[in-house]
C-alpha cells in the first residue's frame with residue numbers, strides 16, 4: 001500500500017516542492033492549508049482547506065487519514081506579522097504545532113517532520129560564534145522565532161510522552177523557484193521579479209547585512225532525509241554569509257538590470273548577521289547543500305523569467 005503523508009502548508013512555497021517530490025515516490029498525500037488549494041499537483045494528492053488552529057477538524061482529518069508521516073510546514077511565516085499580531089503567531093506556530101503532534105501520535109503516526117527556523121532563533125550572536133551551531137544560545141528577536149523555539153520544546157514533551165518520533169529542521173533563508181515575490185520576506189524572489197520587470201528596487205540598510213541562503217531543492221532533500229534518518233534537530237544551511245549587497249549585485253548581473261538601487265533605512269528587527277553551521281545535518285542525516293549561491297540564483301531567475309513570459313505569471 002502507498003505510504004500516507006499529511007503535508008501542512010500545501011499552498012505555500014516549501015510544502016509545494018515537498019508534495020511534488022513525494023508524488024514521485026508513490027505517496028498518498030493529503031495537503032492542508034488555510035489558503036486556496038493549488039489544484040495543480042499531479043499524482044495522489046488531496047488538498048483540504050483548513051485552518052491548522054481548528055483543533056477539532058484537524059483531529060478529525062488525522063483520524064480519517066492516519067498518516068505515517070506528518071510534514072508540518074504550515075506556519076505564520078512572517079517575522080513582521082508576528083510582531084504586529086503575536087496572538088495569531090503563537091496560536092499558529094506554537095499551540096497548533098503541539099496539538100497537531102499529540103493528535104498525530106494518537107492516530108498512530110510514526111514521525112512528524114517539523115520545519116522550525118534557524119535564522120530567527122539565535123538573535124544577534126557575537127561574530128566569533130558564527131556560524132551558529134544547534135547548541136548555540138537561543139534568544140529570538142521576534143515573536144516568530146520565539147514561537148518556533150517554543151514549538152520545538154513542546155515537541156520534546158510529545159516525544160517523551162508518546163511513541164511519535166520528531167525530526168526538526170532549522171533552515172536558514174530558503175530561496176528558489178516558486179517563492180512568493182509578494183511577501184514581506186524572501187528578498188531573492190522580490191528582487192528577481194522586480195529586476196526582471198525593470199522596476200525600481202529598494203535595499204534596506206547599508207547592504208552589509210549578512211544571511212545564509214539555502215536553495216529549495218537542497219532543503220527538500222534535507223526534509224526527506226530527516227523523515228527517514230534518526231529523529232534529531234539540525235540546521236539546514238550553507239554556513240556561508242552572503243551580504244544583501246551581493247544578493248542585489250548578483251541578481252542585477254544575471255538579469256542585466258541597470259537602474260540605480262534605491263537605499264532606505266534598515267528595517268527595525270532585521271538581524272544584522274547570521275549564518276548556521278550545517279555539519280550536524282551531514283553527520284546525522286548525510287545531508288549537505290549541493291547548490292552554490294550563484295547557481296541557485298541563476299536557477300531562480302530562469303524560473304521567474306519563464307513565469308513572467310507565461311500567460312498566468314505569479315500575481316502582483
Ligand SMILES: NC(=O)c1ccc[n+]([C@@H]2O[C@H](COP(=O)([O-])OP(=O)(O)OC[C@H]3O[C@@H](n4cnc5c(N)ncnc54)[C@H](O)[C@@H]3O)[C@@H](O)[C@H]2O)c1
Pocket residue numbers: 008009010011012013014015032033034035050051052053072073074075076077092115116117118119170171172173174175180
Ligand atoms: N522561507 C524561508 O526562508 C524559511 C526559513 C526558515 C523556516 N521557514 C519555515 O518553513 C515553512 C514554510 O515556509 P514557506 O517559505 O513555504 O512559507 P509560505 O508562507 O509560502 O507557506 C506557509 C503556508 O502555511 C499556510 N498557513 C499559514 N497559516 C495557516 C493556518 N492557520 N492554517 C493552515 N495553513 C496556514 C499559508 O497559507 C502558506 O501556504 C514555515 O514553517 C516557515 O516558518 C521558512
